[in-house]
Amino acid sequence: MDRGAGETVDEMWGWPWRWLLPLAVTALCMVAGFKLLHILWWNPRRIEKHFARQGIRGPPYRFFIGNLREMVGLMLEASSTPMVPQSSHNILPRVLSFYHHWKKIYGTFFSEASKHICASRYSSTFLLWFGPTARLAVADPDLIREIFVSRAEFFDRYESHPLVRKLEGDGLVSLRGEKWAHHRRVLTPTFHMDNLKLLIPMIGKTVVEMVDKWTAMSSAAGGGEVEIDVADWFQGVTEDAITRTAFGRSYDDGKAVFRLQAKQMVFAAEAFRMVLVPGYRFLPTKKNTSSWKLDMDIHRTLVQLIGQRRKEATIVSEVNKTESAAAATAVKDLLGLMINATGGGGRRSTAPSTTASPISVTDIVEECKTFFFAGKQTTTNLLTWTTVLLGMHPEWQDRARHEVLLLGMILNETMRLYPPAVATIRRAKTDVQLGGLNIPQGTELLIPIMAVHHDTRLWGSDAAQFNPGRFAEGVARASQYPTAFIPFGLGARMCIGQNLALLEARLTLALILQRFTFRPSPAYVHAPTVLMLLYPQYGAPILFRPLAPSSSADVCNAGHLFASRETRSPS
Numbered sequence: 298m299d300r301g302a303g304e305t306v307d308e309m310w311g312w313p314w315r316w317l318l319p320l321a322v323t324a325l326c327m328v329a330g331f332k333l334l335h336i337l338w339w340n341p342r343r344i345e346k347h348f349a350r351q352g353i354r355g356p357p358y359r360f361f362i363g364n365l366r367e368m369v370g371l372m373l374e375a376s377s378t379p380m381v382p383q384s385s386h387n388i389l390p391r392v393l394s395f396y397h398h399w400k401k402i403y404g405t406f407f408s409e410a411s412k413h414i415c416a417s418r419y420s421s422t423f424l425l426w427f428g429p430t431a432r433l434a435v436a437d438p439d440l441i442r443e444i445f446v447s448r449a450e451f452f453d454r455y456e457s458h459p460l461v462r463k464l465e466g467d468g469l470v471s472l473r474g475e476k477w478a479h480h481r482r483v484l485t486p487t488f489h490m491d492n493l494k495l496l497i498p499m500i501g502k503t504v505v506e507m508v509d510k511w512t513a514m515s516s517a518a519g520g521g522e523v524e525i526d527v528a529d530w531f532q533g534v535t536e537d538a539i540t541r542t543a544f545g546r547s548y549d550d551g552k553a554v555f556r557l558q559a560k561q562m563v564f565a566a567e568a569f570r571m572v573l574v575p576g577y578r579f580l581p582t583k584k585n586t587s588s589w590k591l592d593m594d595i596h597r598t599l600v601q602l603i604g605q606r607r608k609e610a611t612i613v614s615e616v617n618k619t620e621s622a623a624a625a626t627a628v629k630d631l632l633g634l635m636i637n638a639t640g641g642g643g644r645r646s647t648a649p650s651t652t653a654s655p656i657s658v659t660d661i662v663e664e665c666k667t668f669f670f671a672g673k674q675t676t677t678n679l680l681t682w683t684t685v686l687l688g689m690h691p692e693w694q695d696r697a698r699h700e701v702l703l704l705g706m707i708l709n710e711t712m713r714l715y716p717p718a719v720a721t722i723r724r725a726k727t728d729v730q731l732g733g734l735n736i737p738q739g740t741e742l743l744i745p746i747m748a749v750h751h752d753t754r755l756w757g758s759d760a761a762q763f764n765p766g767r768f769a770e771g772v773a774r775a776s777q778y779p780t781a782f783i784p785f786g787l788g789a790r791m792c793i794g795q796n797l798a799l800l801e802a803r804l805t806l807a808l809i810l811q812r813f814t815f816r817p818s819p820a821y822v823h824a825p826t827v828l829m830l831l832y833p834q835y836g837a838p839i840l841f842r843p844l845a846p847s848s849s850a851d852v853c854n855a856g857h858l859f860a861s862r863e864t865r866s867p868s
């Protein structure tokens with residue numbers, strides 16, 4: 298049949314389409330509308346009632362946005378004024394203001410034994426709404442143990458927004474299931490203390506260069522106190538350490554990769570500001586195209602590097618030219634282990650046999666992003682807060698200078714009061730029981746690490762005081778609740794990099810303590826705030842006064858610094 302331009306719909310498709318088509322479209326719209334209403338209204342109301350029946354309360358759900366507006370309002374209000382008094386460590390109301398505020402109003406605990414809501418126990422379980430998603434705040438150590446250890450199989454890691462994933466990489470932090478287990482097994486040997494100790498001379502050298510520069514700055518200023526914003530300087534040390542851990546002897550090439558990644562993170566952070574514009578990240582804007590180009594550059598550089606390492610693996614002896622090259626070769630770096638797990642290391646794979654698919658180049662790229670992201674800022678923050686706290690508490694600074702092993706306690710107390718990761722999130726994979734509560738599938742569990750660390754019921758009435766002495770008998774005895782101290786998380790997904798972080802922190806602080814006394818600058822404003830991690834809102838300017846000059850080379854060999862009983866296996 299010849300279908301001319303003047304043909305009507307009736308002639309083309311037959312008369313029923315005249316009303317069937319609009320009807321189908323209307324039906325589809327209605328289904329989509331109902332689905333949307335279900336997600337945005339009925340389901341949240343249902344879940345709210347479900348928890349209310351079990352005695353769990355919280356701020357009421359608001360259509361679409363949940364409690365986001367109140368949360369942002371509370372956070373902005375809290376961060377508008379610095380800590381009062383400036384010496385206070387009672388930072389929870391400022392840093393997690395929404396949690397602190399709602400916990401006071403809604404905190405309850407459901408006792409299975411009495412089938413009653415108790416205002417006793419830890420009074421910290423309540424429900425809040427992240428948009429239409431239910432989040433149960435849980436800070437009770439028994440429940441935390443269930444979530445991370447005894448019933449961990451029912452809870453998944455929270456899946457970050459794609460833009461956050463672009464920042465943190467699709468590596469170990471966000472992987473799940475068999476692929477996560479495979480990567481974790483492959484990468485763990487890098488973080489064993491015996492392996493990390495091989496990095497001490499190299500990390501030590503970077504720290505010595507840093508403190509030498511501070512000394513030179515002080516000399517140039519007449520030999521007195523010099524003001525240093527430590528956070529910026531510590532980034533150099535932690536970036537260096539993670540580059541050596543990730544790339545070992547391919548340090549220079551690794552630095553180039555991480556430099557590209559640092560640029561990429563700036564783009565990703567900028568893109569995050571446009572998070573509310575749907576599909577923005579797919580638009581070919583100038584920034585997006587630059588970011589895509591960077592992705593390709595990173596990929597290409599890594600492919601070249603992998604090819605080079607595969608070649609080198611067959612001529613290992615060539616690298617053993619100097620002592621430090623020999624040490625660098627001996628280091629089990631992340632790149633080497635991953636290349637080995639691709640089966641292309643030029644020798645037989647030493648990776649444990651597994652049903653998981655081999656690690657691909659894209660996997661390696663993603664892991665590099667993850668380790669750069671997870672390893673740099675966290676440790677920088679730990680170093681920054683420890684320096685601030687030692688500056689605020691000169692008595693502990695003196696003690697640590699004379700007894701360097703006290704640094705273990707000091708770092709623990711710093712991470713208790715100022716945990717770099719203030720909270721973490723899990724998601725119920727199925728309907729599940731938790732401490733007598735019925736948790737529906739999809740509920741997110743917010744574990745406010747900082748709130749657990751500041752809880753007077755777990756730490757005593759001096760919970761907000763800086764008292765490293767509470768860790769004198771080790772982590773296990775610092776609180777009567779073993780899960781009350783969780784700066785590195787808990788269970789199988791506990792931080793893989795904790796040994797490296799502690800090694801870097803001890804080495805850096807030991808060298809600083811040998812060379813300087815320090816105190817917060819009058820320009821320092823005590824205002825901890827959270828932006829993914831815990832930051833000093835107005836920087837951390839510290840005044841350093843040089844002590845008598847000393848050679849620091851011996852500290853680089855100070856293996857005793859790391860022989861602490863608190864060192865844990867990352868496996």
Ligand code: HEM
Binds near residue numbers: 470787
């Ligand atoms: C003071 C420094 C650090 C702190 C406070 C810290 C904190 C944490 C926490 C709390 C988790 C668990 C998150 C969760 O369970 O949801 C974690 C996981 C992780 N951390 Fe760290 N971290 C630090 C340093 C590092 C370093 C130096 C690296 C890398 C070299 C690193 C790499 C990772 C990775 C890859 C994971 C995910 C592990 C997995 O899921 O298997 N972290 N970290």
